[in-house]
Amino acid sequence: xxxxxxxxxxxxxxxxxxxxxxxxxxxxxxxxxxxxxxxxxxxxxxxxxxxxxxxxxxxxxxxxxxxxxxxxxxxxxxxxxxxxxxxxxxxxxxxxxxxxxxxxxxxxxxxxxxxxxxxxxxxxxxxxxxxxxxxxxxxxxxxxxxxxxxxxxxxxxxxxxxxxxxxxxxxxxxxxxxxxxxxxxxxxxxxxxxxxxxxxxxxxxxxxxxxxxxxxxxxxxxxxxxxxxxxxxxxxxxxxxxxxxxxxxxxxxxxxxxxxxxxxxxxxxxxxxxxxxxxxxxxxxxxxxxxxxxxxxxxxxxxxxxxxxxxxxxxxxxxxxxxxxxxxxxxxxxxxxxxxxxxxxxxxxxxxxxxxxxxxxxxxxxxxxxxxxxxxxxxxxxxxxxxxxxxxxxxxxxxxxxxxxxxxxxxxxxxxxxxxxxxxxxxxxxxxxxxxxxxxxxxxxxxxxxxxxxxxxxxxxxxxxxxxxxxxxxxxxxxxxxxxxxxxxxxxxxxxxxxxxxxxxxxxxxxxxxxxxxxxxxxxxxxxxxxxxxxxxxxxxxx
Amino acid sequence: xxxxxxxxxxxxxxxxxxxxxxxxxxxxxxxxxxxxxxxxxxxxxxxxxxxxxxxxxxxxxxxxxxxxxxxxxxxxxxxxxxxxxxxxxxxxxxxxxxxxxxxxxxxxxxxxxxxxxxxxxxxxxxxxxxxxxxxxxxxxxxxxxxxxxxxxxxxxxxxxxxxxxxxxxxxxxxxxxxxxxxxxxxxxxxxxxxxxxxxxxxxxxxxxxxxxxxxxxxxxxxxxxxxxxxxxxxxxxxxxxxxxxxxxxxxxxxxxxxxxxxxx
Numbered sequence: 001x002x003x004x005x006x007x008x009x010x011x012x013x014x015x016x017x018x019x020x021x022x023x024x025x026x027x028x029x030x031x032x033x034x035x036x037x038x039x040x041x042x043x044x045x046x047x048x049x050x051x052x053x054x055x056x057x058x059x060x061x062x063x064x065x066x067x068x069x070x071x072x073x074x075x076x077x078x079x080x081x082x083x084x085x086x087x088x089x090x091x092x093x094x095x096x097x098x099x100x101x102x103x104x105x106x107x108x109x110x111x112x113x114x115x116x117x118x119x120x121x122x123x124x125x126x127x128x129x130x131x132x133x134x135x136x137x138x139x140x141x142x143x144x145x146x147x148x149x150x151x152x153x154x155x156x157x158x159x160x161x162x163x164x165x166x167x168x169x170x171x172x173x174x175x176x177x178x179x180x181x182x183x184x185x186x187x188x189x190x191x192x193x194x195x196x197x198x199x200x201x202x203x204x205x206x207x208x209x210x211x212x213x214x215x216x217x218x219x220x221x222x223x224x225x226x227x228x229x230x231x232x233x234x235x236x237x238x239x240x241x242x243x244x245x246x247x248x249x250x251x252x253x254x255x256x257x258x259x260x261x262x263x264x265x266x267x268x269x270x271x272x273x274x275x276x277x278x279x280x281x282x283x284x285x286x287x288x289x290x291x292x293x294x295x296x297x298x299x300x301x302x303x304x305x306x307x308x309x310x311x312x313x314x315x316x317x318x319x320x321x322x323x324x325x326x327x328x329x330x331x332x333x334x335x336x337x338x339x340x341x342x343x344x345x346x347x348x349x350x351x352x353x354x355x356x357x358x359x360x361x362x363x364x365x366x367x368x369x370x371x372x373x374x375x376x377x378x379x380x381x382x383x384x385x386x387x388x389x390x391x392x393x394x395x396x397x398x399x400x401x402x403x404x405x406x407x408x409x410x411x412x413x414x415x416x417x418x419x420x421x422x423x424x425x426x427x428x429x430x431x432x433x434x435x436x437x438x439x440x441x442x443x444x445x446x447x448x449x450x451x452x453x454x455x456x457x458x459x460x461x462x463x464x465x466x467x468x469x470x471x472x473x474x475x476x477x478x479x480x481x482x483x484x485x486x487x488x489x490x491x492x493x494x495x496x497x498x499x500x501x502x503x504x505x506x507x508x509x510x511x512x513x514x515x516x517x518x519x520x521x522x523x524x525x526x527x528x529x530x531x532x533x534x535x536x537x538x539x540x541x542x543x
Numbered sequence: 544x545x546x547x548x549x550x551x552x553x554x555x556x557x558x559x560x561x562x563x564x565x566x567x568x569x570x571x572x573x574x575x576x577x578x579x580x581x582x583x584x585x586x587x588x589x590x591x592x593x594x595x596x597x598x599x600x601x602x603x604x605x606x607x608x609x610x611x612x613x614x615x616x617x618x619x620x621x622x623x624x625x626x627x628x629x630x631x632x633x634x635x636x637x638x639x640x641x642x643x644x645x646x647x648x649x650x651x652x653x654x655x656x657x658x659x660x661x662x663x664x665x666x667x668x669x670x671x672x673x674x675x676x677x678x679x680x681x682x683x684x685x686x687x688x689x690x691x692x693x694x695x696x697x698x699x700x701x702x703x704x705x706x707x708x709x710x711x712x713x714x715x716x717x718x719x720x721x722x723x724x725x726x727x728x729x730x731x732x733x734x735x736x737x738x739x740x741x742x743x744x745x746x747x748x749x750x751x752x753x754x755x756x757x758x759x760x761x762x763x764x765x766x767x768x769x770x771x772x773x774x775x776x777x778x779x780x781x782x783x784x785x786x787x788x789x790x791x792x793x794x795x796x797x798x799x800x801x802x803x804x805x806x807x
Contacts, residue, residue: 111575115575149787151788153788164575252730253760255756256759358790361788361790426790426793488603488608491600492580492601493574495635496580499596499597500566512713515714515717516716517717517750519714522678523681523684523724527685530685530728
């Protein structure tokens, strides 16, 4: 009897064989160096920076390193951002992760760092031998070779330091800022010259000129391109600038830093609302430029925004400088960049609560690589990391990737000059995009009300306010619950630190520092709970 | 070297290895690895008081955290105190019992206060008592709505001898900062707020962010209290020692200049 061949199982088998062969070839190629010559050390480093320029820059530095150390192979693994989380977990739990992995505080919780990564604090306190030829750096520690000396960042901001574990875990390579990228040809055609706006009014006038140019020339050009991702980059700056004086007034901690904790407590107490004049004015800034956005921009994805700009269909695009390499390499027109201009204090509509441009001093070093505990060649991996972040390599990294350098004395490439953080400026204000919880979603869902011909800040407030009123106490309670878990964990950790105290005693030890930090977190949590109890719903009164 | 420590510890002879395992347990616990720490303590020879404490401390966060594990940890800690209530281990056990009542079991307020006060009574000079006093201060500041705000502040401030002790300067600094923070939270503006910040500043912190925040708080609070000359001096100090990543320079300088312009 003749058996009938079923095509589906065959197809599945073929796919399986193909996938296996592909994986085997990749694996073989990756391991070849070490297999052929066991004396060769293989160091692998993984990141999710697929933006053009970054891989090329790291490849060039790897080539330099391998030339210096012929018995070492460094392999770069670029993993798409969408797959990163799952990939990272699998690698770490599987026990064979790359030696060096890019860190981000939102991807690497405390327990993950503690279990799978080696603290770098002691390494960073040593000199970087690859700066030995640099007279001004040779006697400094690796940490001090960084432009801002890797000052520990407030929680969640600097991914190289963990404030709970009180340790450095990463050595970073760059800085990122947000800029408005623009098509210089189009600006020149619209204005008659290549000139960037210095005030918000000039920015709106530029949008108007571009709109007029599009109509007159019959070209399908919109002044502003991008998606919600891009536009919120713009609104973050504007909201923060228009509300600076209000933030200083609401900052009950009196440290000139208006935290989300203070924002929530003051909202519940009724000391500010979405209808506060400064906040309302901040929303009206979107009204002012919203009509120059592409139709349907709320539905567009981040990639669509980039495509609009690169195809010359949008004259400007607000994005992070991580996209700079891609834009500069792919655009077939000259590209410029500027920081979104701020408002004058005498601006009749937006000036009442502004101080001026927000300072970018608090731009913390990014792209930090951490060392995995499972690394087979930890000292070699650290050596490569030192090489990667030496002055010479950071210069190369910056010039190829167009990303900002982070090591002292490394020149900013001319193309990246507009991305340099502008330190001169004031503290930021209230940003209603990030009220927390469902308010954040409601902000995005209703953003369209702030753009178009019928743009209305009041209509937007009418939609967002009830959501914010409901979600604010819920969000405070949620954060308090999350913090409770951390506080409970620290009780165990403190016991561990107490019984492993250094011979020098407890004073200023990790135990002392963590006990102090726990007290701060616990107080903040109790302030939130006290507020929710005293003000179960936001009070409607304004000063 | 660093990578060989653990391996070397495991290769030591049996008696030393037992000690090493206990040490390993504490090290794992200090590194947020509760399950591993618990297993290390379990492997250590029974009978040691430190081992018992280690088991209880790691059980508090041994995943999955359950009420049963918390209760077991409490039993172990109570057992330790009952056997000998005078040593270092017993003092730390008392602190953990208070923390369990406060955060892990969220017991009624009187029980929490009593647990903290038990630590203070047992040995007020012990570091565990310093920690307990500062946590009790928070209970009084935020979890006793039956007290008026001035009473909350007074009672928390009355713990200064213990909570502000020199044994743990960072914790003492945090205690004074948090007294000031509570007053500011309750919108109390009086000289005590500045005094608490000054005490915190005198003790100092090695955390550069904490130290910078303290300096600007001193300036801003002195300004609020109308103590212009002091405020200007504090602003100057803040500006002179500003961190490269601090975005408050221009704002602080302008506020200082405003004060200077309005000087009588």
